Amino acid sequence: MTDIHNDDLAAFREQLVALLPRLRRVARGYTRNVADADDLVQLAIERALLRWQQWQRGTRLDCWMFGILRNAWFDELRARRRHAEVLLEDEQAGTQVAGGDGGQPLQALAVEAALLELPEEQRMAVLLVLVEGLSYKEAAAALDVPIGTLTSRLARGREALARVLA
Amino acid sequence: MRADHERLMAYVDGELDGGERAEFERQLAADPDLRALLAAEQTLRARLQTSFARQLSEPAPERLVQTARTARAGSAGLAILERWRGRSRSRVTGRRYWPLSVALAASLMLAAVFGLQLWRSPGASVALVSGQVVARGPVAQALSTALARTQPADAAVRIGLSFRDRQGRMCRTFMARAALSAGVACRAGQDWLVEAVASAPAAAGAVGAVRTAGSEWPAAIMREVDQRIAGNALDDQAERRARAHHWQP
Incomplete structure (x- = not known):
């Protein structure tokens, strides 16, 4: 019994490791800041491990984790409001940010910039469905909204993107 | 509909x-x-999928891998601990311990962030045209008309160097003060394609104060120039000639 438990836990941890790139990508959608996104991912992993037994095997771990990320982000926003913290941008000054390897990264940059410019609700709907490939149902659950809300955010986000990127 | x-x-x-x-x-x-x-x-x-796929190839920071592998895993009854930990972590202070790795890892997302500053700044703008970033408004105006030697010290958009790149195109570095952004743009037809953007340090001292040439340009942009330049930067006369030819190759 204990062995099974330990094997399960080890497998769970490795699944989290494998998910890190996608968790970071979604976290950046929330924070729009690399450093904050990594802190958010760390927090979400800690929380996920504490209640890892609540995750039901056979369901998608990515969707479960995206929900935890979202909750962690909203907690973080509340805490920031309490502490009146603002994002520090000073550490980023002078960092090389684009260019150097041709036109393709700039196209990607343009698309990413356009997405980041959307309001958060639309941004996250687009990110989870169009980038992460979640179904409407899964994305609505991860964002904790009804499906109708998700699809209307998705529609508005897409229209705005199409306008900007046309 | x-x-x-x-x-x-x-x-x-x-x-x-x-x-x-x-x-x-x-x-x-x-x-x-x-x-x-x-x-x-x-x-x-x-x-969207192609653009965001790039982020997946970034290696995750070791601290996150370590957290996933070693952070305490819960068993029943740890809900209280979880709440406590959630609170204690809620101010996101961890960042201070990894500024270097964070700076190194910062890639496209920062580009997007600084790109956005350039976007939003009223005095400086770029536009997306067929997926390429094209200078517009005051940035385009300065790129097309300003001469490095004679521009006002307090111009909203300042030009640094003009040079010919290895593909034979005319390129110029620019700095959009209001957006705290600097970049490299190269001429393509009647447009200026923005090929690199970096954050520029906020102006020290009074706005319009004369600064030493070169010192305020982000190192990232100077590296971009080094990678592209063929020969030397244009001198004042060559710059005037290039402008007279509308920056065509």
């Missing part, structure tokens, strides 16, 4: 069931406008 659009999106996203799908496909076959809309949606989806 709205309902139609939502159905089109649901189709693209694979959310229609068999019957709805078949019906929509019949509609598609009969309606070329709908097919054009479909193609646009599919393109958008593909562009």
Whole structure:
């Protein structure tokens, strides 16, 4: 019994490791800041491990984790409001940010910039469905909204993107 | 119309069931406008996926891997601990311990952030044209007309170097003060393509104070110039000639 438990836990941890790139990508959608996104991912992993037994095997771990990320982000926003913290941008000054390897990264940059410019609700709907490939149902659950809300955010986000990127 | 659009999106996203799908496909076959809309949606989806796929190849920071492998795992009854930990971590102070790795890891997202500053700043703008970043407004104006030697010290958009790149194009570095952004733009036809952007330090001292040439330019931009430049930067005379030729190769 204990062995099974330990094997399960080890497998769970490795699944989290494998998910890190996608968790970071979604976290950046929330924070729009690399450093904050990594802190958010760390927090979400800690929380996920504490209640890892609540995750039901056979369901998608990515969707479960995206929900935890979202909750962690909203907690973080509340805490920031309490502490009146603002994002520090000073550490980023002078960092090389684009260019150097041709036109393709700039196209990607343009698309990413356009997405980041959307309001958060639309941004996250687009990110989870169009980038992460979640179904409407899964994305609505991860964002904790009804499906109708998700699809209307998705529609508005897409229209705005199409306008900007046309 | 709205309902139609939502159905089109649901189709693209694979959310229609068999019957709805078949019906929509019949509609598609009969309606070329709908097919054009479909193609646009599919393109958008593909562009998003390609663009964001780049982030997946970034190696995750070791601290996150270590957290996943070693952070305390819960058993029943740890809910209270979890709440406590959630609170204690809630101010996101961890960042201070990894500024270097964070700076190194910062890639496209920062580009997007600084790009946005350039976007939003009223005195400086760029636009997306066919997926390329093209200078517009005051940035384009300065790139086309300003001479490094004679521009006012307090110009909203300042020009640094002008040079010919290895593809033979005329390129210039620019700094948009209000956006705290600097970049490299190269001439393509009548447009200036923005090829690199970096954050520029906030102006020290009074606005309009004369600064030592070169010292304020982000190192990232100077590296971009080094990678592109063929020969030397243009001197004042060569710059005037290039401007007279509208920066054509």
